[in-house]
Amino acid sequence: MSAKQFSIFILAVLSTFYINAQQKESFDIFLYNAPAGFVVKDKTSKLFLNKAEGKNYCQLFLYPAVTGENDAEKDFIKNWDFFARNPSQKINDPLTKETDSVNRWQTILGAAKGVYGRQAFAITVSTFTKENITYCVAAVFTDKKFIPIAQEFIASVVPDESKFKPEENVIAVENDLTENTTLVTKNSITKFNTNFDDGWQATALPDYVKVTKAVTEVQLHYTDKALDDARPNTIDAPEYYWSKYVEPYFTVSNLQKWSGVQYPVIYHMQANAVEKQTGKVCFVALKIVYSGGARPIVVVAANQNSYQQLFPHPNDIDRMLNYNKFAVTTNDITGTWTGGGGNGVEYYNAYSGTYAGMSAVSTADEFIFNSNGNYQSTHNSATMNNGGTKFSGIKYNGAYAVTDWEINASNRVSGKTKKFNTQLIAVKGGFLLQLTDSDYTPLVYTLFRTK
Template sequence: MKNIFALLLCVVAITATAQKTTFDIATFTVAAGWTPEIKDFAASYIKTNNVTKSWCRVTIYKSIQSSGNPLTDFNNEWKTLIVKNNWGPATTPQSETETEDGWTSHSAVSTFTFENKEAYSLLSTISGYGVEVSIVVLMNSNEYMSQIEQLLGSIHLKKPDQPIVTTQQTQPVTQSNSHSGFAITTAPGNHGIFTSTTNFDDGWVAQPFADYVRVTKNQFTVLLHYGVEITDELRASNQMEAVIFDRFILPRYNVSNIRKFEQGVCYFCVHFFEADAVEKATGKRYHLGFRIITNNGVSKCIEILSPSQVAFQQEFPNHEKVESMLNYNKFAVTVNDLAGDWDSSSGAYAQMYSTTTGAYAGMNTSSSADAFTFNTNGTYSSNHKGAFGMVGSMKFYDQKYNGALTISPWELVMTKRFDGKTSTFWAQYEAVRGGRILHLTDKEYSGSQYHLVRKN
């Protein structure tokens, strides 16, 4: 194994040979017999031996924007390409470094287990002129060493006409639509919210726009972007958060010195980026923070513009403070925007199995639907129906209420509710793309909540 390590580490020198194959800014020579696998974000070359069961894959990734620090580039790519794919340990190894003609390479080798056998991985990153290229070699034998040496030794990188520091992606992304951005405009919102400005006690001011809620205080601007559905394309990239960052940020800003919060192996991971940003439309300079929070297939993104990194750290000393900004998507309720029909529905089920025998024991399910009609004459009506229990012996309910309605900015009072009682609800709107959600929470029984959308 030591011989393999030594051979791999000695072949990553940055040299120039005659052009044979070109991918992105890299030209290189590939020996005969290797099967190409070309995608928009990477070029791979694969060889296998059905007799010895040996295999090797060499992948040259499309150039991306450099962080400006070659070692940082290497550390980031080790976590992104090696650790996330289980090709090496979470702890970044000591890398070998070489510099030539303005390019700096960092390389390291590790082992991993593939089909219960030891395999080897090499990561080499080459940084310079504002860009960075990553090369990954995976193999389970030294059978292909001479051909790997030939390929890696032939790599020549084309220098950009001028350093690329603004438009390249921070990570390799999916092969389709990888450069397209999400539509982010400054257009006013069309949410139907009558009181469209909320002044919070702590000084923050929130306003809904077509693509986000803008929250401002003094020298800080926070954009609470409306939820993005996580599509199969985003999942396929294996670097979903980096793709989302690219698509939200790069169309509107020139960015440099991009940093991603790293926390090693995690379960409830924090996905947070920082960068130096220049707004393309105005030329203004900012410290940019970008947090991505994903739940139930939808990502909510928090974009924070600060005058400096120091100012950002003072206002947002921890990630909890950043996440709490989602609570500022909150707007008051009035008679003018409440009148009409609102409804919601939900459901859940669980397959049951015996803990003793393991035999199937049936399915337990529940579903509910709630509908409210609020009238301008101070009355309301509501209908609540659903079913719950084991399939085959489910219980059903259907409850109707009619009574008086009193509306204040953050509160609804409805008479003649359950058992004829009067119920008081906290009430607020959440702005979403093209509309709003009405949230009602019973003040006495906080577990009684409704999350309603307007029907008309």
């Protein structure tokens, strides 16, 4: 796609903004038209529509409306850096950029070309800002035949400003926090700040858990399946996540990648750095820990010496994941929480090598904590052994009491009260509730809220 085609694309979008009032689908505060043949890949944290035709594809994204900067240019820069800027894919500043104003909405549309693996693609980011409301629509496509589809989709998006509720986007922080921290209300908890005995302090943020001690900051980024799936096979994990979590925020020099031979493989990079926003000189490192997806950990230290004193070996960074731990209150756990799991074993004859069957077990657990201090829990299991399946289940009802790190539930096994060591774990879009049996620590319930 040439610069001229980019300009035509942008002008076409600007000229058709809001012309289509017949909407069929909704997301967040928006109504929109879903293009024919596109598959919904995500409709939780964002709307993600995808269409693949052989080696060509078109991806359309609509992000929820948020409280902006009251400045379309600042909002656009933030969106471009978040969605598009990726030096590893040869995307830096927009190749072309246009601004306009429609119905008091300030609009900025930027576009660029990149390379994903060995395939060239075009990327566009559209920012719409009206006073303190802003939202972003983006498109990625590999063939110019998708241009009119992207144009029509972007132009079809219509926000309902009456549905935007700023008070649901941010909440006040605890008085003992030293800086203003923004949290998502629907995913927030009462005690989102934890002070540990060793001097580290953890704060749950929408995109990561920030752990600080003196002048050192550690960012525990949440697993992001969409980001993981988007990594080309031609780009190694450290470079990929470095381009997402470090390059947009730091100017680096003397970049080093871990090259030692060890299993499990160590994914680690480090460099001298200057923070782009503040100009502060620092040292930055990235470690990728794979556990249920990639868990990028970014360390920002004053200098390399102070960094190495804290983390002499890259694997020493892994322990920081234990600081994703937050206390509970009755308000936090009131509702329905579910979880479960399973595993299996296949058997083979030791002499002939022939298949000899398998056994497997799966479990499903549900806890309902009511605001009146009563609870109920259901635990079902299915055990399969050589083709036969046996089902079992048990229910408990009783009262519960909550302290910061414990839940005591009455009327458990043999009518006794059970103490669960309890914590909340921050994840993308919310929190998990972890209950560990104090009498049998291998029994751990990891639950997510359903109601």
